[in-house]
Amino acid sequence: MCIFTVTSEPTVAPRRTGAVARIAPAMACAAALLALGGAPAHAQLARTFVSAAVGNDGANCDRPTPCRTFQHAHDQTLANGEITVLDPGGYGAVTINRTISIINDGVGEAGVLVSGGVTGITVNAADTDAVSLRGLTIKGIGFGGGTGIVFLKGKSLTVENCAIRNMSGTVTGNGISFVPSGSGSLAVSKTIVTDNSAQGISIAPTGSGTVSAVFNGTEIYNSGGDGLAVNGLQSTGTIKATVADSVSAGNGGSGFSLLTNGSLMVVRSVSANNAAAGLASQGGQAAILRFGASTITGNFRGLVRANAGLSSYGDNNVDGNGPDVGGADHIATK
Numbered sequence: 001m002c003i004f005t006v007t008s009e010p011t012v013a014p015r016r017t018g019a020v021a022r023i024a025p026a027m028a029c030a031a032a033l034l035a036l037g038g039a040p041a042h043a044q045l046a047r048t049f050v051s052a053a054v055g056n057d058g059a060n061c062d063r064p065t066p067c068r069t070f071q072h073a074h075d076q077t078l079a080n081g082e083i084t085v086l087d088p089g090g091y092g093a094v095t096i097n098r099t100i101s102i103i104n105d106g107v108g109e110a111g112v113l114v115s116g117g118v119t120g121i122t123v124n125a126a127d128t129d130a131v132s133l134r135g136l137t138i139k140g141i142g143f144g145g146g147t148g149i150v151f152l153k154g155k156s157l158t159v160e161n162c163a164i165r166n167m168s169g170t171v172t173g174n175g176i177s178f179v180p181s182g183s184g185s186l187a188v189s190k191t192i193v194t195d196n197s198a199q200g201i202s203i204a205p206t207g208s209g210t211v212s213a214v215f216n217g218t219e220i221y222n223s224g225g226d227g228l229a230v231n232g233l234q235s236t237g238t239i240k241a242t243v244a245d246s247v248s249a250g251n252g253g254s255g256f257s258l259l260t261n262g263s264l265m266v267v268r269s270v271s272a273n274n275a276a277a278g279l280a281s282q283g284g285q286a287a288i289l290r291f292g293a294s295t296i297t298g299n300f301r302g303l304v305r306a307n308a309g310l311s312s313y314g315d316n317n318v319d320g321n322g323p324d325v326g327g328a329d330h331i332a333t334k
Contacts, residue, residue, distance in 0.1 A: 043060070044076055044077060044078045044081075045060070045061060045062060045076060045077060045078060045081065046077070046078050046080070046081045046082070047077075047081060047082050047083075047084060048061035048062070048066075048067060048073040048076050048077045048081065048082075048083050048084070049061060049062065049063050049066035049067070049073070049083070049084050049085075049086050050066055050067050050068065050069065050070060050073045050083060050084070050085055050086065050091055051066040051067075051068070051086040051087050051089075052068070052087055052088065052089020052090065052091070053086075053087050053089070054066065055067050055068035055069075055086075056068055057069055057072040060076065061073050061076040061077070066086055068091075069091055069092040069094075070083065070091045070092055070093075070094035070102060070112070071092060071093070071094045071095070074094055074095075074096060074098075074100060074102075077098075077100055079098040079099050079100070079129075080099050080100075081100055081101075082100065082101040082102075082103055083100065083101065083102045083103065084103050085102075085103065085104035085105075085107055085110040085135070086107060087107050087108065088107060088108030088109050088110065089109075089110065089111070090111045090112065090113055091110060091111065091112060092112060093112055093114065093118055093119065093120055093121065093122075094112070094121055094122070095121075095122040095124060096121065096122065096123045096124070096125060096131050097124055097125050097126075097129075098125055098126070098129055099125070099128075099129040099130050099131065100131060100132075101131070101132040101133075101134070102132070102133050102134070102136065103132075103134050103135065104134065104135030104136055105134070105135060106135065109137050110135060110136055110137065111136070111137040111138070111139060112136065112137070112138045112139070113139055113140075113141050114138060114139065114140045114141065114146035114147070114148065114167065115140065115141045115142060115143035115144055115145070115146055116143055116144040116145075116146065117144045117145055117146055117169055117171075117172055118146050118147075119146060119147045119148070119149070119150045119172075120138040120146065120147070120148050120149060120164075121133065121136075121138065121148070121149045121150075122149075122150050122152065123149070123150070123151045123152060123153070123154050123157055124152040124153050124154070125153060125154035125155075126153075126154065126155075127153070127154070127155060127182060127183070128155050129154045129155055130154070130155050130156045130157075130158070131154060131156070131157050131158070132157075132158040132160070133149075133157075133158065133159050133160070133162060134158075134160045134161055134162070135160075135161050135162065136162045136163075137162070137163045137164075137165075138162070138163070138164045138165075139163075139164075139165055139166050140165070140166040140167040140168050140173075140196075141166070142168060144169060145167065145168040145169020145170070145172045145173055145197070146167055146168070146169060146172050146173075147167055147169075147172045147173065147174050147175075147177055148164035148165075148167050148174065148175045148176055148177075148193075148196070149164065149175070149176045149177070150174075150177045150179065151176075151177070151178045151179065151180060151184065151186065152179060152180065152181065153180060153181055153182065153184070154180070154184060155183075155184065155185070156184060156185040156186070156187070157178070157184070157185075157186050157187070158186075158187045158188075159176070159186075159187070159188045159189075159191055160188075160189050160190060160191065161189070161190045161191065162191045162192075163191070163192050163193075163194075164176060164191070164192070164193045164194075164196070165192070165193070165194045165195050165196065166195050166196065167196040167197060167198070168196070168197040169197065169198075172197075172198070173196055173197035173198030173199075173224065174196060174198045174199050174200075174201070174202045175193035175194075175196040175199070175200045175201055175220075175223070176188070176193065176200075176201045176202070177199075177202050177204070178201070178202065178203045178204070178205075178211075178213065179202075179204050179205060179206060180205050180206070180207065180209065180211060181205075181206050181207045182207045182208075182209040183207075183209030183210045183211065183237070184205070184209070184211055185211070185212045185213065185214075186203065186211075186212070186213040186214070187213075187214045187215075187216075188201070188213075188214075188215045188216075188218050189215070189216045189217050189218065190216075190217045190218075191217075191218050191219070192218075192219045192220075192221070193218070193219070193220045193221075193223075194219070194220070194221040194222055194223075195221070195222045195223075196222075196223050196224065197223075197224040198223070198224055198225050199223055199224075199225045199226050199227075199228075199229045199253075200220035200221075200223035200225075200226070200227045200228060200248070200251065201215075201218075201220060201227070201228045201229070202226075202229050202231065203228075203229065203230045203231065203239065203241060204229070204231040204232075204233070204234060204235075205232075205234065205235040205237065205239065206234045206235065207235065207236075207237060208235070208236045208237045209237045209238075210237055210238045210240075211235070211237060211238065211239045211240070211262075212239075212240045212241070213230070213239075213240070213241040213242070214241075214242050214244075215228070215241075215242070215243045215244070215246050216244050216245055216246070217244075217245050217246060218243070218246040218247075219246065219247045220246075220247065220248040220249075220251070220255075221247075221248075221249055221250050221251070222250045222251065223251040223252060223253065224251075224252045224253075225251070225252055225253040226251060226253035226254045226255075226256075226257040226276075226280075227248030227249070227251040227253070227254070227255045227256065227257075227271070227274065228241075228243065228248055228255070228256050228257065229253070229254075229257045229259070230257065230258045230259065230262055230264050231259045231260065232259060232260040232261025232262045232284070232286070232287070233259060233260050233261070233283075235261055235262075238262070239261060239262030239263070240262065240263050241258075241262065241263070241264045241265070242264075242265045242267075243256060243264070243265065243266045243267070243269050244267050244268055244269065245267075245268050245269060246269045246270075247269065247270045247271075247272070248269075248270070248271050248272075248274070249270065249271070249272040249273050249274065250272075250273050250274065251274045251275065251276075252274075252275045252276075253274065253275065253276045254271075254274055254276040254277040254278070254279065254280040254299075254304070255271030255272070255274045255277070255278050255279065255296075255299065256269075256271055256278075256279050256280070256289070257276075257277070257279075257280045257281075257282075258280070258281045258282070258287050258288075258289045258308070259282055259283045259284075259287065260282075260283040260284040260286070260287055260308075261284055261286045261287055262286070262287060263287075263288045263289070263290070264281075264288075264289045264290070265289075265290050265291070266279065266289070266290070266291040266292075266294055267291070267292050267293055267294065268292075268293045268294060269291075269294045269295075270294065270295045270296075270297075271294070271295075271296050271297075271299065272295070272296075272297050272298045272299065273297075273298040273299065274298075274299045274300065275299075275300055276299070276300055276301065276304070277299055277300065277301045277302065277303065277304040277325075278296035278297070278299040278301070278302050278303065278318070278321060279291060279296060279302075279303050279304070279310065280303075280304040280305075281304070281305050281306075281308040281309060281310040282304065282305070282306040282307065282308050283306065283307060283308060284307065284308055285307065285308065285309070287308040287309060288308070288309035288310075288311065289308070289309065289310050289311070290311045290312075290313070290331065291311075291312055291313070291316060291328075292312070292313030292314075292315055292316060293313070293315050293316065294316050294317070295316070295317040295318075296316065296317070296318045296319075296321060297317065297318075297319055297320040297321060298320050298321065299321045299322065300321070300322045301321060301322045301323060301324060301325055302318050302319075302321030302322070302323075302324050303318065303321075303324040303325070303326070303327060303328050304324070304325045304326060305325065305326030305327060305328065306325065306326060309329070310326065310327075310328045310329065311328055311329045311330070311331045312328040312329070312330050312331065313330075313331050314330050314331070
């Protein structure tokens with residue numbers, strides 16, 4: 001520790017040797033403090049910036065000196081803040097633990113490459129934290145597979161105008177895996193999820209909270225399993241999912257699937273050319289899938305109902321499929 005003592009000085013000028021003796025310890029102490037300080041600490045900002053062209057993770061992430069990766073920018077961003085993408089490039093995986101937005105508004109592809117069984121974007125935040133992602137591309141490149149987005153905990157996740165593709169692996173391979181341990185909500189709009197080896201989008205909460213999910217203008221293609229799977233096997237809470245103006249096609253499982261617990265509403269949407277069912281509701285009387293103004297065509301089976309609820313509003317186009325299993329009830333409309 002450096003200790004400075006201030007004393008009164010005599011009015012007469014000190015001898016030169018005494019002045020040097022007093023100054024030397026102070027200079028040595030100042031040098032020691034500089035050595036301990038190393039690089040200057042950066043204060044967190046409400047808005048940070050990333051750049052693939054000129055970014056540096058040794059910078060403080062402001063507009064003149066942007067960071068290089070999403071993770072470093074995240075760590076330099078205050079809660080309720082925003083990360084802005086300045087130019088096209090790959091920005092690396094990120095784990096989010098606070099309310100934050102990552103925004104790319106049309107500068108070109110802002111990407112995260114995923115391999116080695118890791119996750120592109122992980123949300124593991126507080127129960128009150130809301131996360132927003134816009135304009136991002138998350139792509140798997142093999143080498144052990146991976147998952148696009150995993151939501152473990154938080155208040156909400158909003159995914160807008162994103163592309164998630166080519167996830168793979170034996171225990172990974174989901175485009176979006178929404179698995180909150182408590183309550184949480186998911187909103188996905190104007191987003192494409194394609195060519196993933198497992199589920200396109202999986203909603204499988206593990207707790208007793210209330211979980212909601214809304215999909216608008218979402219396109220899911222060529223998943224190894226279901227396009228959209230709502231799975232209540234591990235949940236004792238309430239699950240409510242709604243799909244509107246969306247497409248699920250060419251998947252190895254069902255286009256839209258509900259298992260065991262919860263409700264799923266599909267309106268003004270298309271489920272086509274899937275290797276299992278167009279719509280499937282299975283595994284528990286607490287499960288109810290309702291659909292209206294939608295087209296179900298080209299699937300191995302159009303509708304599958306097994307010990308669960310499946311109800312049509314009577315204004316759908318269900319044609320060109322293999323035989324149904326269980327069929328659907330019809331809901332009277334006013």
